[in-house]
Amino acid sequence: MKELVLPAPAKLNRMLHITGRRPDGYHELQTLFQFLDHGDELCLRPRRDGVIRLAPGLSGVPDSDNLIVRAARLLQDETGCRLGADIHLTKRLPMGGGLGGGSSDAATTLLGLDRLWQLDLTLDRLAELGLQLGADVPVFVRGHAAWAEGVGERLTPVTLDTPWFVVVHPGIEVATAAVFGAAQLTRNTAPITMARALQGGAPSWHNDCEPTVRSLYPQVAEALDWLGRRAPAMLTGTGACVFAWFDSDAEAKRLLADLPGRYTAFTARGLNLSPLHAALGRRP
Numbered sequence: 001m002k003e004l005v006l007p008a009p010a011k012l013n014r015m016l017h018i019t020g021r022r023p024d025g026y027h028e029l030q031t032l033f034q035f036l037d038h039g040d041e042l043c044l045r046p047r048r049d050g051v052i053r054l055a056p057g058l059s060g061v062p063d064s065d066n067l068i069v070r071a072a073r074l075l076q077d078e079t080g081c082r083l084g085a086d087i088h089l090t091k092r093l094p095m096g097g098g099l100g101g102g103s104s105d106a107a108t109t110l111l112g113l114d115r116l117w118q119l120d121l122t123l124d125r126l127a128e129l130g131l132q133l134g135a136d137v138p139v140f141v142r143g144h145a146a147w148a149e150g151v152g153e154r155l156t157p158v159t160l161d162t163p164w165f166v167v168v169h170p171g172i173e174v175a176t177a178a179v180f181g182a183a184q185l186t187r188n189t190a191p192i193t194m195a196r197a198l199q200g201g202a203p204s205w206h207n208d209c210e211p212t213v214r215s216l217y218p219q220v221a222e223a224l225d226w227l228g229r230r231a232p233a234m235l236t237g238t239g240a241c242v243f244a245w246f247d248s249d250a251e252a253k254r255l256l257a258d259l260p261g262r263y264t265a266f267t268a269r270g271l272n273l274s275p276l277h278a279a280l281g282r283r284p
């Protein structure tokens with residue numbers, strides 16, 4: 001096999017509750033993950049010499065810290081595979097945006113190299129490896145919209161409504177660790193059942209990180225207010241991106257016409273199945 005060109009889709013957290021904090025400091029969440037038909041793209045080519053080469057890299061992220069390189073090395077270490085890869089990244093998702101770009105890149109690397117290197121690992125095994133790289137990686141490995149608990153690793157597939165979204169980036173990066181470390185963050189939302197979360201649907205959903213992110217990052221508060229005046233708006237993950245949902249692409253696109261110059265934005269449709277798995281012909 002010469003090369004694989006694969007998508008690394010974005011995710012949204014359609015709702016997010018923080019229900020506790022573990023002894024290791026990580027937070028217990030209940031969240032609904034859904035994919036978008038918009039994201040990064042990776043081109044993977046095998047090398048015989050075992051070298052992992054990423055081009056272009058990301059400014060401000062040394063290659064050895066890049067989740068793509070870390071995912072590839074983890075796979076080599078775990079399987080003893082002596083092949084390497086040239087990896088070309090087309091980065092479209094803003095970093096620290098709450099869209100899971102780095103986690104999705106890592107998952108695409110794991111599944112793509114599993115195929116190129118003919119390792120035939122199960123999605124269970126790849127999700128286990130993914131969790132070592134970040135709490136959000138397993139859902140991208142599994143490839144199905146999901147109700148997630150724990151730190152995001154206990155996943156139950158769900159089928160959500162698939163509206164068109166406007167995703168607005170306020171032009172700043174949010175540090176996930178800063179939000180989870182904030183004294184004011186509420187960590188005591190009572191756990192609910194998945195059935196209850198699904199029953200209320202989008203109008204009943206909220207994100208427990210929002211009040212803290214609003215006060216730590218006024219630019220995110222402004223973007224939420226701007227979008228919220230036009231449609232119901234929410235924060236994804238710990239931000240910085242905020243989103244609103246519409247019944248049609250045309251309605252979503254109309255909103256972009258008024259977008260203030262300080263923001264960037266895109267429209268995308270919600271997906272319950274990851275385009276990565278579709279591209280690989282692999283059942284989530």
Ligand SMILES: C[C@@](CO)(OP(=O)(O)O)[C@H](O)COP(=O)(O)OP(=O)(O)OC[C@H]1O[C@@H](n2ccc(N)nc2=O)[C@H](O)[C@@H]1O
Pocket residue numbers: 013025026027028029031097098099100103133134135136137150151152176177180236237238239
């Ligand atoms: C909050 C969520 C919701 O989807 O999204 P993002 O806004 O980052 O996309 C994620 O759980 C984020 O997952 P991910 O971005 O992979 O986080 P990690 O790299 O594992 O963790 C970054 C840091 O955030 C804190 N952290 C993260 C996840 C969690 N459940 N509890 C935490 O306390 C820890 O301090 C950790 O060192």
Ligand SMILES: Nc1ncnc2c1ncn2[C@@H]1O[C@H](COP(=O)(O)OP(=O)(O)O)[C@@H](O)[C@H]1O
Pocket residue numbers: 058061065066067068093094095096097098099100101102103105106173176237239240
């Ligand atoms: N391939 C990658 N793409 C994006 N960010 C990466 C990548 N590898 C490492 N990172 C680091 O992970 C951080 C969080 O990235 P990202 O996944 O884009 O945000 P979020 O978790 O908010 O969705 C970045 O600020 C960056 O330092």
